[in-house]
Amino acid sequence: MEEETKRAIIMEHYENPLHRVRKDNEDYIKINTNNSSCIDNLDIYIKFNKDIIEDITFEGEACAISISSTSIMINNLINKTKEEALEYIHNFYDMTNGKEYNEELLKEGNAYHDIYKQGNRKNCATLPYRGIEKAILESLK
Amino acid sequence: MNREDFPLLSEDIIYLDNSATSLKPKCVINKMNEYYEKYPANAHRGDYDLSFKVDQEYENTRELVKKFINAKYLEEVVFTSGATESLNMIVNGFFANYLEKDDEVLITTSEHASNVLPWFRLVKKLGIKVKYIPLDDHYYVTLDNVKKMINNKTKVISIAGITNVIGDERPIKEITKLAHDNNIFVVVDGAQMVPHIKVDVKDLDIDFLAFSGHKMCGPTGIGVLYGKKELLEHLEPINLGGGMNESFDNPDEVILKELPTRLEAGTPNIAGVIGLGEAIKYLNNIGLDKIIEQEHKLRKYLIDKLIPIKHIDIINIESDSGIVAFNVDKVFSQDVAYFLNKYNICVRAGNHCAKILKSSVGVTNTVRVSLYFYNTYEEIDNLVMLLSDYEKIVKEMI
Ligand SMILES: Cc1ncc(COP(=O)(O)O)c(C=O)c1O
Numbered sequence: 001m002e003e004e005t006k007r008a009i010i011m012e013h014y015e016n017p018l019h020r021v022r023k024d025n026e027d028y029i030k031i032n033t034n035n036s037s038c039i040d041n042l043d044i045y046i047k048f049n050k051d052i053i054e055d056i057t058f059e060g061e062a063c064a065i066s067i068s069s070t071s072i073m074i075n076n077l078i079n080k081t082k083e084e085a086l087e088y089i090h091n092f093y094d095m096t097n098g099k100e101y102n103e104e105l106l107k108e109g110n111a112y113h114d115i116y117k118q119g120n121r122k123n124c125a126t127l128p129y130r131g132i133e134k135a136i137l138e139s140l141k
Numbered sequence: 142m143n144r145e146d147f148p149l150l151s152e153d154i155i156y157l158d159n160s161a162t163s164l165k166p167k168c169v170i171n172k173m174n175e176y177y178e179k180y181p182a183n184a185h186r187g188d189y190d191l192s193f194k195v196d197q198e199y200e201n202t203r204e205l206v207k208k209f210i211n212a213k214y215l216e217e218v219v220f221t222s223g224a225t226e227s228l229n230m231i232v233n234g235f236f237a238n239y240l241e242k243d244d245e246v247l248i249t250t251s252e253h254a255s256n257v258l259p260w261f262r263l264v265k266k267l268g269i270k271v272k273y274i275p276l277d278d279h280y281y282v283t284l285d286n287v288k289k290m291i292n293n294k295t296k297v298i299s300i301a302g303i304t305n306v307i308g309d310e311r312p313i314k315e316i317t318k319l320a321h322d323n324n325i326f327v328v329v330d331g332a333q334m335v336p337h338i339k340v341d342v343k344d345l346d347i348d349f350l351a352f353s354g355h356k357m358c359g360p361t362g363i364g365v366l367y368g369k370k371e372l373l374e375h376l377e378p379i380n381l382g383g384g385m386n387e388s389f390d391n392p393d394e395v396i397l398k399e400l401p402t403r404l405e406a407g408t409p410n411i412a413g414v415i416g417l418g419e420a421i422k423y424l425n426n427i428g429l430d431k432i433i434e435q436e437h438k439l440r441k442y443l444i445d446k447l448i449p450i451k452h453i454d455i456i457n458i459e460s461d462s463g464i465v466a467f468n469v470d471k472v473f474s475q476d477v478a479y480f481l482n483k484y485n486i487c488v489r490a491g492n493h494c495a496k497i498l499k500s501s502v503g504v505t506n507t508v509r510v511s512l513y514f515y516n517t518y519e520e521i522d523n524l525v526m527l528l529s530d531y532e533k534i535v536k537e538m539i
Contacts, residue, residue: 010539039475039491039506061505063475064539121479 001110009111013068018075020067022059023047029139033131035123040066044131048139051081056132063124065115070128072108082136089129089136096122142435143427144515155486155520160305160333160464160511162355165420169358172419173412184411185384185402199411202418203401206365209421210350211341214370216400220414223364224332225255227351230366230404231328232259234376235349236297242268246297247290249274249282251304256330260299274300279459282311287319297326302334306492306509307457308464310338317346326372332356336513337436337462339429342367354413359420363413366404373400380406427514435514436463442518443510446525453528456507463512469534474506476538477528483537484527 023030023045034041042060046053056074073092077085092109094101098116112125144150146166156164182192184199206218221227240246246260250273263269275286282300298320303310317327328349334340335350336357342350350367354360368376378385378397385406387396397403424432440463447453452470469477474490481488489509510524527533 007539011535014539061473063473063479067473068539124475 001113006111006113009072009108010064010068013071013108014064017067017071019057019071020059021057023055023057028055028057029135031131031135033127033134035066035127040124040127042066042070042128042131044070044128044135046132046135048082051083053077053080053082053085053136058128062127065112065121065124066127069109069112069125072111073128073132076107076109077132082140085136086133089133092129093126096126142431142514144517146423147515150515153485155484155523157510157512157516157520157524158487158489159513159516160308160356160509161489162361163336163358163513164515165360166358166423168423169360169416169419173360173416176412176415183408195411198415198418199409202414202421205418205421209425210335210365210367211343212367213343217342217367217370217373219366219368219373219401219404220409221351221364221366222362222410223353223355224253224330224351225353225364227364227366228255228328228330229259230376230379231349231351231368232263234379234404235368235372236326237263237267238375238377240267240269240296243270243294244296245270245272245292245294246299247272247274247287247295248299249276249301251276251280251306251309252299252301253305253330253332255332256299256301256328270294274298279309280307280457281309281459282316284312284315284319287316291319291323291325295323295325297328299328299330301330301332302340303337303462305333305464305511306466306507308333308460308462308511309457310334310461313345313347317348321346333462336424337429338433348372354417354420357420358423360410360413360416363410363417365417370400373404376404378404378406382406383408432514433462436512439463439512439516439518439521440465443512443521443525446521447528450525450529452531463516465510465512466507467510468507469528469531472534472538474508477508477534480534480538481524481527484523486524486527 027047028045031044033044040062042058042062045057047055056078058070076088088105091101091105095113096116103110115122115125147164148167149164180191180194182195184195203215203218207215212218240263246269248257248271260271264271272290274282274290277283298316300311302313313329320327326348329347331340331350331352335352348369352365354363385398385403387398389395443465447455454468456466468474478488478490491506
């Protein structure tokens with residue numbers, strides 16, 4: 001992915017994040033996810049329909065990297081099975097750790113390909129993933 | 142001024158996070174190394190020359206602190222790990238035994254977490270009430286507002302002398318006078334005050350004072366608890382152990398040492414204490430008057446340059462120390478900090494541990510620049526040049 005494309009994707013999802021809405025109804029599970037080392041702080045709302053992730057939304061305050069990453073993640077996880085979602089999440093972690101990963105699977109998530117070079121910002125990109133992973137794992141128990 | 146004293150300042154870096162911690166001058170680093178290299182023995186323990194030397198250096202710092210804050214007695218100076226521990230000792234060792242259900246403690250919404258959470262615990266444990274002195278339009282504490290909050294249940298006023306969010310100085314002397322006329326104790330969180338302005342505990346008539354070494358050119362992990370002697374006598378040690386007891390034949394016959402040793406259980410942070418002494422000597426040599434004067438000049442220079450920039454919203458046009466808190470229009474504070482970091486400029490983003498401030502100021506997070514005497518006009522020029530280019534910020538923040 002070109003540097004400029006990555007930038008454009010991140011800025012687009014930061015300025016116009018998708019699914020940024022609070023959900024108070026009971027079908028949604030709410031999880032908070034935050035970075036102990038900075039001030040990013042998001043609530044993620046997730047609705048399962050048996051094995052399928054039917055909907056995800058979020059709200060909160062965070063930096064451009066976190067907000068855009070959340071928007072992209074949600075876009076790519078809705079309608080996936082829990083297992084598919086976990087696969088996506090693990091591929092994203094692999095990418096942010098500078099390891100090999102399935103590029104095709106991540107789609108716009110590839111915009112954070114070089115984030116591992118910026119130490120502290122890796123946590124911003126993975127912030128929503130850590131929250132959603134926890135929720136999925138809990139639901140499988 | 143005095144830039145050559147700080148090893149970090151020979152690097153290509155602009156350090157503007159002095160409220161978090163200050164830089165350390167070479168003399169402090171050398172002094173701590175001297176302890177580790179030349180007389181690394183325990184304090185208050187050995188009967189040999191090395192250990193005697195340690196005791197001398199250790200107690201010499203106590204003397205320096207006593208003079209620095211103008212305490213009446215040496216025993217009123219207790220070494221702790223920092224302002225946080227000092228405040229916790231004050232609350233849990235003294236006030237937990239003194240306060241009763243429904244007693245009221247006055248704080249403000251711009252206090253640091255370490256002057257809030259210990260009180261919150263007493264709310265849960267004892268059923269005391271924590272109330273907030275309202276801040277004025279500039280987020281300052283006024284004597285009138287303190288007066289309004291006082292009633293016959295008020296037992297403690299616990300506030301920062303200078304806050305870490307806005308940098309406002311509180312009228313401590315007037316507050317202690319009012320408080321003492323009403324039989325109220327005053328605890329001053331001096332973490333941001335002692336490094337910047339002369340604090341005279343006798344003149345200000347402060348009952349308890351807490352501060353840290355690392356914000357005043359000293360090492361991390363060392364701080365001071367000051368308390369009036371007659372009050373400290375009633376402060377129950379939280380830590381029990383070596384060095385602080387006379388004898389302990391059985392649970393009914395535990396005899397503790399006198400102040401201040403009683404409150405310094407275990408092997409202390411000896412290098413830290415000795416380093417703090419050197420830091421105090423260093424600050425004394427420069428002179429606190431000169432330090433605050435320089436901070437004010439630098440701050441005014443920065444504020445005057447920031448005011449005309451349309452996309453910058455300054456939270457505290459006024460302030461008494463070197464703190465400037467602001468936001469860049471529609472840019473999250475953390476992103477501003479990341480942007481500046483690309484140019485080796487260190488600033489802080491966040492709520493600065495004063496999470497409850499948002500109820501008064503209406504913003505959750507800010508960018509905070511905090512200046513100290515060794516910062517320069519050129520550094521500020523660099524900062525302002527970057528901040529004035531909105532497009533550059535947005536382009537380079539990710
Ligand atoms: C106003 C204030 N109080 C207390 C503290 C706590 O100091 P320390 O972390 O050194 O214990 C700080 C440090 O940031 C502070 O700014």
